[in-house]
Amino acid sequence: MSEESQEGGIRKILIVLDASPNSIAALGAAAELASLLDAELTAVYIEDINLLRYSSFPFAREVSYYSARVIEQNQQTMELQLRAQASRARKAVQSIAERHSLRSEFRVVRGLIPAEVLKAAVDVDLIILGRAGWSHRRRLGSTAKLVIAQSPRHALIFPQGQKFRLPLGLIFDGTVASMRALTFANNLLKDQQAEIAVIILAQEIHQARELQKEIENWVDEHDQQVSYHWLIGPDTRRLGAFIRSEGYRSLILPAPVEPVAIETITAFMDEVEIPVLLIR
């Protein structure tokens, strides 16, 4: 991680592309964000080693997603298919980078998807994940869950077909990550006269008051409009309901300090159904 990124700056954004169409769809959203943050876009296409292994079996068969027919597979055709898809992904990355005047990089790697994602994440500040899977599923895929659980990087998760949009909600619980989230949001909105809706999470009212004061001090130093909402003694369900009722279209979430079960975070993300940026 570069020094700037320690202060909340984001210089490199990773997008992982694989066989799922959702990952390509997330590319547009990633490019838009990279352009806003003036960051470099790193796209990695992972050739799933499991698929290649499987296709070398003489009995390898694929059930076509489009015709529901069983089709014979072999390693050669599988390699060709993956290469063709990688090539499509490369073109998509190039064209989108040109349109947004982005610096971009495209790599093809082969291996197990979760491992390769984590490996690629080492060099970047932010990982963007589409909701991978075989259907238009709403729930987070296993890879996303793994990244959230294991990667120390910021992560942005898009539900299918959505982009990072205003109004922006930000969850503030007084942690270091909360402050970083504020700085990040401030960077993101620097050219727009937009407001950050800060949702202060506290167990007691006085805590909330203190947290708000803390933010007000920060606001004094930064040119940023902020509105405050308190949630006292919250749980994820109440928080989700509040976010939905306020109609936020994107959310910045600081990574919890206490070791919260990863399922809690992913369940929350599944519930709100808007792009969620997890700040560490």
Place this chain on the structure above:
Amino acid sequence: MEQAKQLDADKLYTETDTNLFNFDTTEELTALSNETLGQTRAVEAMKLGIGVQQEGYNIYALGPTGLGKRSIIQQFFESRASHDPTPPDWVYVYNFKQRHQPNAIQLPPGRGSAFAKDMDTLVEELKSALRAAFESDEYRSRRQVLEQEYQDRQEKALEELQGQAKANNFSMLRTPGGLVFAPVKEGEAITPEQFQAIPEEERKEIEKKMEELQGELQKILQQVPQYQKEIRERLKELNRGIIDYAVGGLIDDIRKKYEDIPEIPSYLDQVEADVIDNVEDILPEEEESPASVQNPLMALMARARGSEENSLKRYKVNVFVDNGKTQGAPVIYEDNPTYQNLIGEVEHVAQMGALMTDFTLIRAGALHKANGGFLILDILKVLQNPYAWEALKRALRSGTIRIESIGQMLSMISTISLEPEAIQLDVKVALIGDRMLYYLLLQADPDFSELFKVQADFEESMERTAENQQMYARLIATLVRKYKLRPFDRGAVARIIEHSARIAADAERLSINVTPISNLLIESNYWAGEYGNGKVTASDVEKAIGEQVYRGSRLRDREQEAILRDIFRIDTSGERIGQVNGLSVIQLGNYAFGRPSRISARVWMGKGNVINIEREVDMSGPIHSKGVLILSGFMGARYAQKIPLAVSASLVFEQSYSGVEGDSASSAELYALLSALAEVPVKQNFSVTGSVDQHGRVQAIGGVNEKIEGFFDICKARGLTGDQGVIIPASNVQHLMLRYDVVEAVRQGLFSIYPIENIDQGIEILTGIPAGMMDDEGKFPEGTINAKVMRRLEEFAERQKKLEAEGKGESLVAAQENSK
């Protein structure tokens, strides 16, 4: 035989008595309600044409231009149309079943545009109402629930399958094209080597299980289209409900308003159904779709093809016949009757380089606009425009108007264009044109007599009775008012009526061709203005006529100059054998003038044939040739009853460099022939006109006034001697409307005009010798012209007989004939 007497001056010009008129100027006269003066026959025909409703009773108005045919027909049609009901409006609407065949709907007059406006309002409200309804949380959440349900169903099945796979140590993996079940060990797909290490029985078990899983997956995926269809149906059902709620009321309002028009409720049902089917096209997308971001051209094309505007355009109403402001039935005159202007057309607009069209681009033709009323067309223009005549006939025959492009009609273009529904046609058509076209169409086009049964034949002149002259004065008053001219006094009116008789070339008839009379009125008014007169007088009219003649008379002046300078040789004094002054008329547009021509004859012994030199060189028209042949008939019958006509003669128009046509010179040719035979000179101070029959009777000719004036002008220029004059057929006296200076010269005895009935009267005047009547023995009195002719012919016959007796006759005559 009675000798011909010269005409009195008062027979040369029939004046209009100003005492007929009890007004001072035309201001006191009431205008004619229409310009049908003298057109009783045509008026009766038009009444029939308008009155008979059966098929084919359309009108053809025949006559030369300038008779006011169009304005008369227009007046008739308009007076009838004002009592007729106003025909319906016609609109074209989108055909939801066959989009290239727009439907036509008829509505009571004025309600077409109201309907269009109502539909426009509906579309406007539709947009906002639908947007409000579809963006409402209620709709969104209901839709989401629906989609969710479908997704969940599939998801659940796949997740179950995944669970099943996992339990059997398989992992369900996604490939670029589908899903596979890979055998796994500790989360990783096993390699073939690892697989080989497994006992065979287990391996078989794995393969079997994998096949089972594949079968299960197939089942799930096979259900996808069914699910999708189901969800579409359910979404549609949801949309229907929400649309009903949002716009049902709006559509119901229109439905109620137009429930008396049978087509509209069902049309509105279709609109409603279409809105439900296409609500996604109607509502604009909130954000750019990924496709449009990646390919701007595609986005542009998509916008052109199926954008919100385009989908809403379907609900527009094209009011292509709007009778909202029409009082009674329409009367349409189509000035430019092209194919498209007659039957309407489907216009196109260029879109992305292609020509596109839709039902809103259907444009009505003259037949649509005149439907339920009357249409006036100029037949010449119709015939000049390709396929217009065919299209008109087809519409009248079928009683419907079908809009087709010429390419479609000729089956030359097979690309899909619109085929608008044909509409019923009920129209009365009047064609205006000249007589020649009428008779040509009657002969050449079998449909014509079926479709245009009423012939309205317009007169060019009318009788010059006292009553008609009074009516004519009112016609003049009407035109004076129409053109906003100074009032015309009695004298001016009389002079115009006299001129109208001159145009009709008949002292007893008046021309009812309004154009030359209107021109004369306007020009007389101009001269009155130039002279500072408050009203137009006879002298202004005289000036205008003089100026008209002067403007058109350049050629006449050159011809006269050529005669006066003896380039064209015309004698106006002295005597010559076998030479007569004939008279011809030269017509230049609407100006005509007379010119004398020298006609000469030579005779010799021969076999009784008259050589028409003009004919020998193909410069003689058929009527002229016929006139010359008649001369042979006359000669033979009169002189060769007892002896052979042993003479040959040649006749020629001297110094004629263009053709000769007409028989008006045949009497002059006969005089020249008789003079040559009788060897009696002809007085050159006379000029002759008139045709002759086989009995020697002289018959009427045309252009008598111009001919007399033509000779008079030459004599006057050389100096009138008092013995000069013109011999004319007696039957032409009624046509005399001579110029004032001619009449004056005759009155003063300086010029004379002799009307004659037969050749003998003419030859007496020309030679001063009696013609001579044949007695019972077939002989003519000695010293007469006929006797001299007879004597000469007998000489020829005797000599020929003598020569034949000597055996030389044949060869001699033949030699003489050959030498000609």
